[in-house]
Amino acid sequence: MRRDEALAVLRRSIRRADIVVAVYQALFDWLALGPRDLDYVSTGAMGQASTHGLGLALACPERRVIVFDGDGSLLMNLGSLATVADARPANFWHFVFFNGTYEVNGAHPIPAARHVDFPAMALACGYRGAFQFDDVDRLEAGLPAALAASGPLLIELRVEPGKVSPRDYEYIHSAEARSRFRKALNSGVVTDRPSPR
């Protein structure tokens, strides 16, 4: 499954009030679909998507928090699986885009790429559930059930790059991006309408 195809499927299931925390190429490809005010793009240090998401999930229990993590990123912060599981945020969905490489850093392979099993690790740490999809049709069919279940959930997406979007690092680290998110988060608007396509 191509990453851009997977993101297009996810886009259709994201609500206006949802917070999306994304990192690296998944973030840039997500922004290419049209930036949302509640896209949390300034994660700063590699590996911390899940813990940014945890902070948001606990501080904003009325919203769904959707994390788009990378395989290399999550390997850098594997202990966060236990931290998230211990905190038990019901509004936390942890998507991991697995392509087996550090894509934006020269496409070097991640260690043990053929063996690493994030769904198994998440379940072993105490996530409420875990899924794996490697086909866009199966993702489309299975996503509603995954999003209807109570978190924390891990959903691994086996992807290949697909169309690669420009990497606008200046924007994701900008004060403007953080200000935009803060303003949207505190606007008081919490609706369940899906995002426009």
Place this chain on the structure above:
Amino acid sequence: MKTTAKNYAGSAIIAQLKAAEIKFVAAVPDIVTSDGLLWPIAGDPDIRLLRISREAEGIPICAAMSYNGTRAIVLMQQTGLMDTLNEVRAIAIDYRLPIVMMVGLQGKEDDCLPEFSGSYGVRVVIPVLCAMELPFSLIEHAEHISVIRRQIDWGYRRSRPHVILLGQSPELP
């Protein structure tokens, strides 16, 4: 340089945290603060303790919470602070976010200031904070405790990080 040790109670620190409207404490256990502070926080109904796997996790947790004004601190030992400097640099300093870190100084002698400690790991903490341009406060005596609330308020009002160094092991009430 010598200092006159006069330990303070963990309950006084917790009172300061509550006065500063801290709702979450993200912590890795530290022997300096374990009995007098961390265990009491674990049993306190007004503060939620998040048991994190690594100190660096606490920085993004506090950062993310700050976006809607939810106040939190990271509680750790100076070894954890040293391990988390990149997250502090990227998220707290570069992004100018109100990350408050409370740090127990494991190995510091009771009767001297950190920069004069016989422990290298303690002695370098303040120089490292200065090099990173990180504002900090040192709590050595009970009279210093009121600084905690003021500095947390300052950090959140100005959206800036602050490190609170605990020079003594907090005592049980």
